[in-house]
Amino acid sequence: MQFICNPRGWVLLRFLAGWWWLSATMPQAAEPARLETPRTRPLRVLTTISPIYSWTAAVAGGRATVENLLPADTGPHDFQFRPRDLKRLESADLLLMNGLALEHWLQRTLEADATRRAIPRVEVSAGWPPSALIRDLPTLSASPQTAAARTHDDDRNHDGAPNPHLWLDPVFARHAVTNILHALETADPANAAAYRTNATAYLERLTQLDNALRDSTRDWSGRPVVTFHDAFPYFCRRYSLDLVGVVEEIPGNSPSPRHLAALMKVIRDRKVRVIFTETQFNPRLARQLAADLSIPVAELEVLETGPLTPTAYEDGMRRNLEILRKVLR
Numbered sequence: 585m586q587f588i589c590n591p592r593g594w595v596l597l598r599f600l601a602g603w604w605w606l607s608a609t610m611p612q613a614a615e616p617a618r619l620e621t622p623r624t625r626p627l628r629v630l631t632t633i634s635p636i637y638s639w640t641a642a643v644a645g646g647r648a649t650v651e652n653l654l655p656a657d658t659g660p661h662d663f664q665f666r667p668r669d670l671k672r673l674e675s676a677d678l679l680l681m682n683g684l685a686l687e688h689w690l691q692r693t694l695e696a697d698a699t700r701r702a703i704p705r706v707e708v709s710a711g712w713p714p715s716a717l718i719r720d721l722p723t724l725s726a727s728p729q730t731a732a733a734r735t736h737d738d739d740r741n742h743d744g745a746p747n748p749h750l751w752l753d754p755v756f757a758r759h760a761v762t763n764i765l766h767a768l769e770t771a772d773p774a775n776a777a778a779y780r781t782n783a784t785a786y787l788e789r790l791t792q793l794d795n796a797l798r799d800s801t802r803d804w805s806g807r808p809v810v811t812f813h814d815a816f817p818y819f820c821r822r823y824s825l826d827l828v829g830v831v832e833e834i835p836g837n838s839p840s841p842r843h844l845a846a847l848m849k850v851i852r853d854r855k856v857r858v859i860f861t862e863t864q865f866n867p868r869l870a871r872q873l874a875a876d877l878s879i880p881v882a883e884l885e886v887l888e889t890g891p892l893t894p895t896a897y898e899d900g901m902r903r904n905l906e907i908l909r910k911v912l913r
């Protein structure tokens with residue numbers, strides 16, 4: 585009682601009561617301070633496909649734990665989401681994905697709210713101009729294929745879906761790496777400076793990769809190109825190659841005899857020099873087609889499968905450049 589009767593004690597009591605009221609009614613106010621608390625363990629990042637793994641591992645530089653959802657030998661067109669993948673998803677602090685419906689098998693899980701908590705996720709294609717997205721396959725002049733056949737996946741069977749293979753454009757890779765940097769900085773501010781330093785160095789390497797591709801492809805401007813599936817339209821547009829056709833319009837689905845006949849006509853008419861096979865797909869059909877046309881095949885890397893390392897993206901793109909140098913010059 586003596587404490588309350590004391591004027592200074594009364595003031596202190598009112599202050600404490602006010603502080604308690606503020607604390608009770610504004611719990612959000614204390615939240616930001618927790619973000620500054622150093623992590624007791626490294627940030628756990630889950631990426632979906634190999635290129636996003638490479639980009640993220642390069643920016644993380646060992647400061648975060650980076651895992652890829654897809655095994656090295658399985659591409660996004662063949663992947664099946666399994667119960668054990670849900671555990672990996674649930675233990676991640678951050679999910680980095682391509683977007684543009686490439687991860688349709690993951691989208692269902694996320695939308696079904698099968699996970700007990702909302703995992704922060706960032707699509708690395710976010711902010712890429714919609715007007716820069718490609719929605720159609722090359723038109724084979726003799727082909728009756730219409731937009732209905734131009735979808736990328738069986739279970740994504742809607743017209744005009746954007747082609748998701750943006751990663752084969754190194755200029756897009758720079759955009760994606762910037763998105764990844766912002767995501768890591770936000771999720772793990774204690775390591776933001778290191779992430780920024782790593783990203784700056786990696787962005788410079790991507791610029792060098794782009795310059796190497798520009799320097800070489802300048803001489804091949806307008807060359808007609810046929811690839812196995814519709815993975816290279818952004819690459820071809822970036823480096824002024826003319827993508828005139830693909831063997832498989834829907835990955836994993838055998839093309840119709842009518843499509844193959846139209847493709848053979850285009851290859852003859854446009855004097856296409858080579859048919860590009862892809863690492864992850866059986867080359868038998870492309871080889872047969874090339875043999876019928878008396879032209880060679882050469883293998884390009886789509887980077888949908890392959891080693892999970894920080895340099896795998898650059899290594900694969902530079903191997904593609906060497907193949908193009910050999911067959912297009």
Ligand SMILES: [Zn+2]
Pocket residue numbers: 661749813814815835886888
């Ligand atoms: Zn693909």
